Amino acid sequence: MNSSPEVGNGADSWSGTENDTSQKKAPWIVGVALVLGTFLWMGPYMGVNVVLLPAKAAVIDPDSKAAIVAVLSTSAMIVAAIANIIFGALSDLTRSRWGRRTPWIVCGSVLAAASLVLVSMAPNTMMLIISWCVYQCFLNAIVAPLIAVLADRTAPKFRGTITSMYALGYSVGIYGGQMIGARFLGNISTGYYVLAALTLLAGPLAAVLMREQSSLGMPRKSFTWRTFIDHFSFPTKGAKDYYLALFGKFLIVAAKFSISGFMLYILTDYMKQNQSGAAYYVSLISLCMMVTAIVMTVIAGPISDKIKSRKIPVIVSSLLVAIGSAIPFFWNDPRMMIVYALIAGTGMGAYNSVDQALNIEVLPNKDTAAKDLGILNLSNTGGQVFGPVLAASLITWVGYHALFPLAAVCSLIGAVLIVFIKKVR
Template structure:
């Protein structure tokens, strides 16, 4: 652990100041690369590619409606789990800190549940295991991202948020490369991703080396505690909700396409299995490379220019612009063009998004809970996107989903530009 990280280790419950952390907390940054890569990667690889493939095997005639149903179930479970796990993490006191126990235990459980998912013999079992997986996955996510508020000084948040964003890019897009190799053996693909979830979660917790927080004041359960730790914030929260709803719209727009990317290639572009696998793999590679490069650039630039709001808003709108290409032509090159623009936008977005979220927190004492609520935007967007796409496809066909994404993302960018507290 570096000297700066030792400074971070003696943080108070309200976080640490720039003076207390003169150097970048690089080891924590590495933990926040590996962590999100290894919870998001298995989730996206399964949700976007392998789960639709397995649904297609078990119930081919109802696959579009079932993908939307699975998304809705994911939303309900993950929304509740995110808030509860974040709040309980804020209240946890152990010699390993308040985030590590949650990350370790639930990384193990998420891997186990993915293995069960791979062996599910019917749709009913698949739904049940998928719901359980959502619960434990979000008990990893909320405590992990709260480390940005707990242990990173304001002057480094853009850079360390960029580390987190690079991990998100690896997970988001690297998972597509891995998952596309297993379209002929879906169960093996899910089990492979389960191994990533297990190993990555444990390594991330080890690298973060969170200090004991046994000296923090224990929280008593009463009406005030319940309101403070489990309810949505109600004071000093205008910008917080603008960030929340802007993020919901950005993720919704993204998942209008991502949630149905497998079927876009097979049903809209009429590709066979081999062509689909290579197209998904190439698209994922483009998204990953552009995402990582622009994520690595955007965080330090944001710290240098002291701007968070405009980069988040502009990159949200970029996703909508990229969606015009597959609207113009139902051929694979248009999805690759979308991937280039979306990858640049998502990379820069992921670099500064979490720093923006921390900056608009109403009360840093409830960081995990309030960041968990904002992270709900990921869950809600990943549900709303496929639900909107399924509705649009059923009425107007696949081509209509692309301008719908454009409108959603532009509105999201406008909401973020309305934030006042952050430049």
């Protein structure tokens, strides 16, 4: 099967995956669907999580804003952990004329967009936490199935290249979302509505482009205890490399978000910028990281395919994140955050470009790809939460300057874990 469902295997023989023999050309249309679909969920998420959510927390309770962000992060991690496994497993088991992934990413987009509106309307801390958790639940109905499209529709020889396309949407979403969010610091509610509208487009647009093949011809599974264990639990057989990848990714992502999760407060409370100065630097930092990430996304994935190695680009990128993160520790100057953005942004761009290709190649079982990739994505979600939670503690005990060595150490340990993966070159 090529990128469109009419070519290649028929519905009766579709096995839910591709190999180097069956796929003669790179599935470019699937890649485009991943670029747009990923940007449209990641951009709004980052615009809210990094900019508008801390800003709203500061409005609701300015004296406890750091603690509120930590609680929001912790509760989001718990909800995302459960939702990733459930929606990933359900999409693996789904049999419909629209395929396995499409129904979930479309419904997830609609409900996540509605949830963002609820977040914007939250009048107090409790309602903010509840509505944010609801949003996290439905957001992961998009995330887990959409990542699984990489495993479903891409042969191993093209995974570096198509993962680069996924990473392009991911990177533009991360940094572009923060830039969009920063534009609405003076009008937070409008920012939420704009980002909710973008979220609403994510699933439908990706579904129309990728035109997923019907899964009705795939074997159905009776819901037995064995099925439940296989599809709704963490893998145990032949999964050593899988867990090395999971915890390596967890620490590398935590390194990035221990800084980016408090970017607004670093600039205002530590580097003493006013609101307009902070908005200027958030936008500039996001632009630098976006540009470097896009450049490395275009380069790193195809190089990974060319040299037939996933580990080397991931390890090098982790070292760059560590170096970039350490620099602002030595100079309390917002311009050093630009240097951080250029170096760490280069590292994260290369990392994101190859990371999902590495993840697919350490999967223990292709039949539970969405669930297992969803669990691996917990390292992404968990890192985004663990980094800010640990950072919040260090801010209280030591001060903002402690965030930078924390990020460097996390990234270095993550790189070491990737080194020990055996299955992947």
